[in-house]
Amino acid sequence: MLRRAVFLDRDGTIAPDVGYCGRPDDFRMFPRATEAIAMLNKAGLTVVVVTNQSGVARGYFTEETLAQIHQQMKDELAKCGAWVDAIYYCPHHPDKGCGCRKPKTGLFCRAAEELGLALGGSYVVGDREMDVLAGQALGCQTVLVETGPIPWTSNGVRPSHRALSLYEGVQWILGK
Numbered sequence: 001m002l003r004r005a006v007f008l009d010r011d012g013t014i015a016p017d018v019g020y021c022g023r024p025d026d027f028r029m030f031p032r033a034t035e036a037i038a039m040l041n042k043a044g045l046t047v048v049v050v051t052n053q054s055g056v057a058r059g060y061f062t063e064e065t066l067a068q069i070h071q072q073m074k075d076e077l078a079k080c081g082a083w084v085d086a087i088y089y090c091p092h093h094p095d096k097g098c099g100c101r102k103p104k105t106g107l108f109c110r111a112a113e114e115l116g117l118a119l120g121g122s123y124v125v126g127d128r129e130m131d132v133l134a135g136q137a138l139g140c141q142t143v144l145v146e147t148g149p150i151p152w153t154s155n156g157v158r159p160s161h162r163a164l165s166l167y168e169g170v171q172w173i174l175g176k
Helices: 033-042 063-078 106-115 129-138 166-175
Strands: 005-008 046-052 086-090 123-126 141-145 161-163
Touching: 005 106, 005 166, 033 046, 033 063, 033 166, 046 106, 086 106, 106 129, 123 129, 123 166, 129 141, 141 166, 161 166
Parallel strands: 005 046, 005 123, 046 086, 123 141, 141 161
Antiparallel strands: none
């Protein structure tokens, strides 16, 4: 039986977008983000982080450093009894045209296959148009959080829901 998931963007959604977070010491989660993820865990939803990390291709940090940053995120979540089931990232430069960089759906489809997820009953939460577009292409409900560094301009793209934060977005998801 396929499970429902909540796919979360990292920078601008779970944590402030500091512009190529390249050191574990620079990673800090938004207030109540841990609590929001714990709520998803308690509800039995699979939580998957899907993030573009072109800083690897640009040489700003290594995949080893990225793994350390992600471990710090997991450690912070664990302090509150929360977790993410998986983390998928695109290390490629935007100009490479890979199939895994959002708004393309390669990482989401890989996660669905590897984790046994039902995309149609799932959610994509992020702070940018690319997150909403990826979710729509997958047939997911989409939540745009307004915690990113770039003010939202719809360009005709409409998320299923807009929220001030990840916590507020999770409340909407769980209320459905």
